Amino acid sequence: MQQDHFGRRHIGPDATQTEAMLNTLGVSSLDELIAQTVPANIRNSDDLNLDTGLTEQEALAEIKAIASKNQVFTSLIGTGYYDTIVPPVVLRNVLENPGWYTAYTPYQPEISQGRLEALLNYQQMVMDLTGMEIANASLLDEGTAAAEAMAMSKRHLRKNKSTTFFIDADCHPQTIAVVQTRAEHFGWDIVLGNPETDLADLEFFGALLQYPTSTGKVIDIAPIIKQVHDKGALATVAGDLMSMVLMKPAGEMGADIVVGSNQRFGVPMGFGGPHAGFFAFRDEFKRASPGRIIGVSIDSHGKPALRMAMQTREQHIRREKANSNVCTAQALLAIMSQFYAAYHGPEGLKAIASQIHTLTSTLAAGLQNQGFALRHDTWFDTITVEVGDKQSTIMERALGQRINLRKVGDDAIGISLDETSTEGLVTDLLIVFGSEQPVLSDNAVSGIPTELVRSSDFLTHEVFNSYHSETEMMRYMHRLEAKDIALNLSMIPLGSCTMKLNAAAEMIPVTWPEFGDMHPFAPIEQAAGYTELFESLQQQLEACTGYDAVSLQPNAGSQGEYAGLVAIKKYHDSRGDHQRNICLIPSSAHGTNPASAHMVGYKVVVVKCDDNGNVDMADLQDKCDKHSEQLAAIMITYPSTHGVFEENVTDICALVHKHGGQVYVDGANMNALVGLAGPGKFGGDVSHLNLHKTFCIPHGGGGPGMGPIGVGAHLKPFLPAHPVQNVPGTDIANGTISAAPWGSASILPISWMYIRMMGREGMKKATEIAILNANYLARKLSDHYPVLYTGKNGFIAHECIIDIRPLKDASDISEEDIAKRLMDFGFHAPTMSFPVAGTLMIEPTESESKAELDRFIEAMVTIRNEMTKVQNGDWPLDNNPLVNAPHTMDDVLNAEWDRPYSRETAVRPTNWLKSHKYWPTVNRIDNVYGDRNLICSCPTMDSYVDE
Incomplete structure (x- = not known):
C-alpha cells in the first residue's frame, strides 16, 4: 500500500504488527488466514469493480467537484423542511466533534x-x-x-x-x-x-x-x-x-x-x-x-x-x-436540536418564531394588496396563494431569482418562510408575483387566531435558561462530552456494531452548504451533484455486495430489513404467489428480523441452530418441506450472529430457493465480507447494508444510521419510490419507506469518501485486517476465557463470543461485572449477553492497531486474574473491584475506604492508566429502580448535588 494511500490511515496495524499477529495465529500470510477462515465456495474470483483508491486530498477535490454541481437556491418549499441557522458553537463542538459523533x-x-x-x-x-x-x-x-x-x-x-x-x-x-x-x-x-x-x-x-x-x-x-x-x-x-x-x-x-x-x-x-x-x-x-x-x-x-x-x-x-x-x-440530531433550544432559550425561540410569523403575515398582506387570494385566512409560516393560470409564469420568475416555491395543484403556489427569511426576501417575492414597487405593511394582521395563541410557559428548566453566551454553551457541551467514552478516547469493542474509524476526511463534506442547504424536493435539475453522488455510491455498493441494484432510501438497518421484505412480498405477489407468508428465521438472528417480518404480515417460523451456532440443516429441511407452498423467505445473518462463517451457506440458499422462497441476508456483518465474498453472488436475493457499520457513517451516540438495500435483478422493480421527488427506476405502487426520497442524503458522502479513498485494494485489505484483528484477539484471550464458537479450522470471522457462564459458576462474577469493570480501564464494554445470554461478543475492527488490541487484552487478563482472586476467597463475593465497578472519583476521595483492595487497584489497575485516566461520573446504575419509578423529564440541577 503506497505511502500516501488513505488505507494506511484507516487500517490500524502496520506491516510489522500484521506479521506479528499472523505469527501468533500460526499462519504465514493474510491469504492463508483467509483461506482457512472464509469458505472457498463463496470467495470472490475477481477483484472488486472499484477504482484505485485516492489520497484524502484527491478524494476531497473530487467530491468538491461533485458538490459544486448542486445549485443551492433559497428554499421556500416547506412541507416539513426549512432552512435553519446551525449555531456555530453547536456546529463546531457537536456536529464536527468526534467526541459526540463517534459515541455508541x-x-x-x-x-x-x-x-x-x-x-x-x-x-x-x-x-x-x-x-x-x-x-x-x-x-x-x-x-x-x-x-x-x-x-x-x-x-x-x-x-x-x-x-x-x-x-x-x-x-x-x-x-x-x-x-x-x-x-x-x-x-x-x-x-x-x-x-x-x-x-x-x-x-x-x-x-x-x-x-x-x-x-x-x-x-x-x-x-x-x-x-x-x-x-x-x-x-x-x-x-x-x-x-x-x-x-x-x-x-x-x-x-x-x-x-x-x-x-x-x-x-x-x-x-x-x-x-x-x-x-x-x-x-x-x-x-x-x-x-x-x-x-x-x-x-x-x-x-x-x-x-x-x-x-x-x-x-x-x-x-x-x-x-x-x-x-x-x-441521537446526534436530537442532541443538536436541544442545544439549539438551550442556546436560544424560550425568549430567543419566541423571537425567532415571531420574526417568521411577522414576515409571513407581511407577505400575505402584500400579496392580497396585489389582488391575490389566499387559500386560507390563517397561517403560521406557510401561505398558499391562488394564482390561476399564472402558476407557471410565477414559478419560472421565482427560479430566475434563485427561489424555489411549491407548486400546489395546477393553480396555486405554496410559500413557507423560515428563520433565514428577511424583509428583503419578502420584497423579492412580491416582485416575483408582479409588483413593481412593493411597499411592506408595518401592521400586517396575524394569521394565528386569538384563541390559538399560546399562553402556557415552556422550557422553564434551568438547562434552557443558563447557556445563552457562547462561552457558557461551549463549556456545557464540553462537560457533557467529557462524561462519555467515544472512539476519540479508546477502542469500542462492541460485537455486531462495528465501531470503526470515522475519518475526518470522510466527515468534512457533510457540513458543506452544497450538500447541507438543499431541500429534498428542490427541482432535481438543481441537484445534479447529488444525482451523481447517488449513482456513484450505488455502483460502489453493488460492487461491494454482488447485487444488481441498490436503494438508498431506508434510513436505518431496521428500515432496510423492512424495505427488503416489502420487495420480497411485492415480488411474490407479482407472480400470483399471494399465499407465501412464512418467514424462516434462525434462533440466533438479530431481534429486529422477526419484528420486521411481522410488519409485512409474515408469520415467523424459527429454525434451530446446532451446537456450533450454525443453522441446523436437518431442521431447515423439515421446515422447508412443511411450509414449501407458503415459504416466502429466510432471513439469515452472514457471517452468522455467532461470529463464524457457516460452511453451508450456499446450501441454505439453494434449499430455500428450491422451495420458492427468497433469501434475505442481514448485512450487519458485511465488514467480514467486502472484497472477499458478495451475498448477491453466493445466493442472497436482498441485503440491507448498515452504512453506520461497514461503511463508516458514525454512530452518533445512537444515530444517524443508514440502511440501504441491495437486491438481485428480479427484485429491482420492487424498490421503494417517493410521491414527491421521483426516484429513477421505481414504481410508486411499491410504496415509500422513508420520508425523504434518498433517506439521509447528506451523510452519504461519508460512505462515498470511504470507498473512494480505500479503492478496490483497500476495501479488501480492510476486511482481511478486521478478520486478523478479531482472530488475534480471540487467540490471546482464549487462554483466559472460553471462546464459544469457531469455524472448522478453529478461526472466527470478524468478531468472537467469549463465554462467561462457566467462570460465573466458579466465581459468581457475571458478564455485567466484567462490562462495568472495563470502564475503570477506560474501555467501553463488548456487546453483553447477545446473541447468547451470559457471554460477551467482541469486535475489534480493522481500525485498531496491535497496540490498542494489546491494551484491551491486558485489561481483560487483569480482570480474569481479579476473578480468580474472588474465586480463591482473597476478596469477598460482595466486596471486590468487579462487583463495585465502576469506581468514581468520589469513591477514591472518600476519607473512609473499607474495601479489601487499594484505591490504586480500583482506579489504576494497569500502568498505562497513570498517563491518562477516564473517570466514570456515576457508580453502577440501578436499572430496576429506574423502571419502577419511571421519570423521563429533566430533574432540577440541585438533585445532582450530593448532599
Missing part, C-alpha cells in the same frame, strides 16, 4: 451520562413544546413517527375492531405515503379526507391531523380531537415545533400522540436528512411506545443517574410481537 448507543449508561443528559433535555424540549406528558429520544423521521403512531394506536385500542385509519388529506405528502405503505402490509385501510367534515359517518381506530396543515391552515383541532375520541379512536397530531412556540400546543388540545421533525431546530435540510423525528404521547402509553426513552434512576450510592428506561431491547425478548422493529434513533 448508551446501552452502558455509566459511561454515557453526557449524551444521556442531552437526550433527556431533548425529551423535555419536545414535551414542553408539544404540551405532552412524555416523549421518546427520537425516531427516524416525521413519516416514520406518524407510522409508528398509527401502529401504537391500533395496539392500544384492543376493543376497537376497526381496521381503518383516517389521515387529513392536508398532511405532508411524504408522511401520507409512509403511513399508507405501513398500513398496506398490516392489512389496514387508509381513508384520506377533510377532518372537519368527513369523520361523522366513519368508523376508525385512529386519525392523523397536521397542525398547521401542509398548505398552511391553522385551525382549532380540539373539536376534531373530541370527535375522534367520541368514536373510541386515538388522535395523532403531526405538529411543527417552531409553530408551537407561538401557537397553542397540540397536547393542550387533547392529542394522544404528537409527532413531527426537529429539523428546523438547527439541523440542516441536507436533501432530506438525517433529522430526528419526535414522538410525544400520553403517559399511559409509555410501556407500548416505540424507540428509546431516557429515564432518571439512581446509582449504587443513591446519586441521580440517567439510563435508557426499559432498555432491554424488546425485539430480542418479544421478537415478532415487539412494539416496533425500530432499535435505533437519531
Whole structure:
C-alpha cells in the first residue's frame, strides 16, 4: 500500500504488527488466514469493480467537484423542511466533534451520562413544546413517527375492531405515503379526507391531523380531537415545533400522540436528512411506545443517574410481537436540536418564531394588496396563494431569482418562510408575483387566531435558561462530552456494531452548504451533484455486495430489513404467489428480523441452530418441506450472529430457493465480507447494508444510521419510490419507506469518501485486517476465557463470543461485572449477553492497531486474574473491584475506604492508566429502580448535588 494511500490511515496495524499477529495465529500470510477462515465456495474470483483508491486530498477535490454541481437556491418549499441557522458553537463542538459523533448507543449508561443528559433535555424540549406528558429520544423521521403512531394506536385500542385509519388529506405528502405503505402490509385501510367534515359517518381506530396543515391552515383541532375520541379512536397530531412556540400546543388540545421533525431546530435540510423525528404521547402509553426513552434512576450510592428506561431491547425478548422493529434513533440530531433550544432559550425561540410569523403575515398582506387570494385566512409560516393560470409564469420568475416555491395543484403556489427569511426576501417575492414597487405593511394582521395563541410557559428548566453566551454553551457541551467514552478516547469493542474509524476526511463534506442547504424536493435539475453522488455510491455498493441494484432510501438497518421484505412480498405477489407468508428465521438472528417480518404480515417460523451456532440443516429441511407452498423467505445473518462463517451457506440458499422462497441476508456483518465474498453472488436475493457499520457513517451516540438495500435483478422493480421527488427506476405502487426520497442524503458522502479513498485494494485489505484483528484477539484471550464458537479450522470471522457462564459458576462474577469493570480501564464494554445470554461478543475492527488490541487484552487478563482472586476467597463475593465497578472519583476521595483492595487497584489497575485516566461520573446504575419509578423529564440541577 503506497505511502500516501488513505488505507494506511484507516487500517490500524502496520506491516510489522500484521506479521506479528499472523505469527501468533500460526499462519504465514493474510491469504492463508483467509483461506482457512472464509469458505472457498463463496470467495470472490475477481477483484472488486472499484477504482484505485485516492489520497484524502484527491478524494476531497473530487467530491468538491461533485458538490459544486448542486445549485443551492433559497428554499421556500416547506412541507416539513426549512432552512435553519446551525449555531456555530453547536456546529463546531457537536456536529464536527468526534467526541459526540463517534459515541455508541448508551446501552452502558455509566459511561454515557453526557449524551444521556442531552437526550433527556431533548425529551423535555419536545414535551414542553408539544404540551405532552412524555416523549421518546427520537425516531427516524416525521413519516416514520406518524407510522409508528398509527401502529401504537391500533395496539392500544384492543376493543376497537376497526381496521381503518383516517389521515387529513392536508398532511405532508411524504408522511401520507409512509403511513399508507405501513398500513398496506398490516392489512389496514387508509381513508384520506377533510377532518372537519368527513369523520361523522366513519368508523376508525385512529386519525392523523397536521397542525398547521401542509398548505398552511391553522385551525382549532380540539373539536376534531373530541370527535375522534367520541368514536373510541386515538388522535395523532403531526405538529411543527417552531409553530408551537407561538401557537397553542397540540397536547393542550387533547392529542394522544404528537409527532413531527426537529429539523428546523438547527439541523440542516441536507436533501432530506438525517433529522430526528419526535414522538410525544400520553403517559399511559409509555410501556407500548416505540424507540428509546431516557429515564432518571439512581446509582449504587443513591446519586441521580440517567439510563435508557426499559432498555432491554424488546425485539430480542418479544421478537415478532415487539412494539416496533425500530432499535435505533437519531441521537446526534436530537442532541443538536436541544442545544439549539438551550442556546436560544424560550425568549430567543419566541423571537425567532415571531420574526417568521411577522414576515409571513407581511407577505400575505402584500400579496392580497396585489389582488391575490389566499387559500386560507390563517397561517403560521406557510401561505398558499391562488394564482390561476399564472402558476407557471410565477414559478419560472421565482427560479430566475434563485427561489424555489411549491407548486400546489395546477393553480396555486405554496410559500413557507423560515428563520433565514428577511424583509428583503419578502420584497423579492412580491416582485416575483408582479409588483413593481412593493411597499411592506408595518401592521400586517396575524394569521394565528386569538384563541390559538399560546399562553402556557415552556422550557422553564434551568438547562434552557443558563447557556445563552457562547462561552457558557461551549463549556456545557464540553462537560457533557467529557462524561462519555467515544472512539476519540479508546477502542469500542462492541460485537455486531462495528465501531470503526470515522475519518475526518470522510466527515468534512457533510457540513458543506452544497450538500447541507438543499431541500429534498428542490427541482432535481438543481441537484445534479447529488444525482451523481447517488449513482456513484450505488455502483460502489453493488460492487461491494454482488447485487444488481441498490436503494438508498431506508434510513436505518431496521428500515432496510423492512424495505427488503416489502420487495420480497411485492415480488411474490407479482407472480400470483399471494399465499407465501412464512418467514424462516434462525434462533440466533438479530431481534429486529422477526419484528420486521411481522410488519409485512409474515408469520415467523424459527429454525434451530446446532451446537456450533450454525443453522441446523436437518431442521431447515423439515421446515422447508412443511411450509414449501407458503415459504416466502429466510432471513439469515452472514457471517452468522455467532461470529463464524457457516460452511453451508450456499446450501441454505439453494434449499430455500428450491422451495420458492427468497433469501434475505442481514448485512450487519458485511465488514467480514467486502472484497472477499458478495451475498448477491453466493445466493442472497436482498441485503440491507448498515452504512453506520461497514461503511463508516458514525454512530452518533445512537444515530444517524443508514440502511440501504441491495437486491438481485428480479427484485429491482420492487424498490421503494417517493410521491414527491421521483426516484429513477421505481414504481410508486411499491410504496415509500422513508420520508425523504434518498433517506439521509447528506451523510452519504461519508460512505462515498470511504470507498473512494480505500479503492478496490483497500476495501479488501480492510476486511482481511478486521478478520486478523478479531482472530488475534480471540487467540490471546482464549487462554483466559472460553471462546464459544469457531469455524472448522478453529478461526472466527470478524468478531468472537467469549463465554462467561462457566467462570460465573466458579466465581459468581457475571458478564455485567466484567462490562462495568472495563470502564475503570477506560474501555467501553463488548456487546453483553447477545446473541447468547451470559457471554460477551467482541469486535475489534480493522481500525485498531496491535497496540490498542494489546491494551484491551491486558485489561481483560487483569480482570480474569481479579476473578480468580474472588474465586480463591482473597476478596469477598460482595466486596471486590468487579462487583463495585465502576469506581468514581468520589469513591477514591472518600476519607473512609473499607474495601479489601487499594484505591490504586480500583482506579489504576494497569500502568498505562497513570498517563491518562477516564473517570466514570456515576457508580453502577440501578436499572430496576429506574423502571419502577419511571421519570423521563429533566430533574432540577440541585438533585445532582450530593448532599
